[in-house]
Amino acid sequence: MADEPVLEVGQFYELVTFQLEAALGRRHPRWVRGEVAKVYEKTHLYLDLVDAGSTSNDAKRPVLNAHCWASQWNPLKRKLADDGVTLKPGVIISCFGYVDLYAPQGRIGFTVTAIDVEGLLGDVARRRQELIARLRDDGLLEANKNRPLSPVPLRVGLVASPGTEGYSDFTGQLLKSGFGFEILLAATAVQGEAAPAQIVSALEALDQNGVDLICVVRGGGSKGDLACFDDERVARAIAASSTPVFTGIGHTGDESIADLVAHTKSITPTKLGEDIVNLVAQWHERNVRVPAQRILGATEAILDEATEYVGERRRTMIFAVRDRLKLEERHLRATRERLVLQSDHLLSAAGQMLTSVRQLLGAYDPVKRLAQGWAIVTVADGRVVRRLEDVALGDVVRVRLSDGTFASTVEQKDGERS
């Protein structure tokens, strides 16, 4: 020990610093991989990295206090946000940097100059696939797709952030459609750490509200902005909803986990609004417009047919009555003519009969008989003497001849033998 120089503390740290810098210093940076145990950001980024898979119960677990100064952190932070990566406990990252020693606290640190973003993204993708696999194994990818959808979804539950472009784009489509949409808004943050829990609460509340469907709406943004829609809690809430959940999340890259588990996804809020309006429009077409056209057509046909029927019956009645009356007139005329003919015939016959009678009667004319030599004998009182008993002997009778009369006395009666 006497041969070795004794170093002051400061000298010792200078030696350590020299040795460390010679091996792992700024000119000899190294990649270090570790799991984020703690993360803290205040202008600069501070991380506690541990071996992946180690537990905090292990008192001897090595911890690397890493930090990334703002000049490096800010561009890194933007890139990570764009890719939807959040540095949080549990994330495994590879950092490029070098050792530094902070003598006042006797602490070795690690200055990060770069982060393996590609590796991180690979890790994010891996975890995303793992989440999808879990959801599939639990039967949740299809759960909400099997929810029956109202044929005319007019009561729309909306999970969105009012005032955002996505909100306006979506509601604008519904309002300008002319259909009577009723929008029940459950306002939530649609990005950031608080968003997943708020979205889950909104989904549950709207599901209890008896809406026809629930729309989750968010305009475009970076992967980081949209990370809440890849959250497992959100995915499970959508799957558990008894109400069909539609998504209109304006992403540009991979579809979100929310899209995967949703009943129906549209690529933007505007497109989602259009799709819902189309659903109602199709129902309206089938159940209102087409039946209305059929009713109008059928009504017109029925009225035309009824009008034609009544007119035809009216014409038929007029002609039928006219024909019937003409028939009766013809019959009467024929009867009358027949009667006239018969009358003439009867009159003629009667005339002939009268002539015969007259001729017959002429044969009995007393004048003609007197001229033939017959005489008419009457007694004093004018009675015609027809039989002998009508006179007595001595009676004076008057005898009429064709040219005059003379008196005669009955002197003898001689009866004729029969």
Next chain:
Amino acid sequence: MTIGDWNEAATELNEIVSSFDEGEVSVDDLFVKLERATQIIESLEARLDATKAKVEELAPRIARAAESE
């Protein structure tokens, strides 16, 4: 004598017309049947006019549904 609904009235009217076609109507019955047929026709026309008026009132409302998109 009351007049039945449209189908009943039409049936009765058709029977009257058929009786004319078949020459079953006597002159004594002719007036009675003609009078009845006239009553029925006027009743049908009145119902038709009333229905048309209602249809004209309702048709534009149905047309709005039929023409909307």
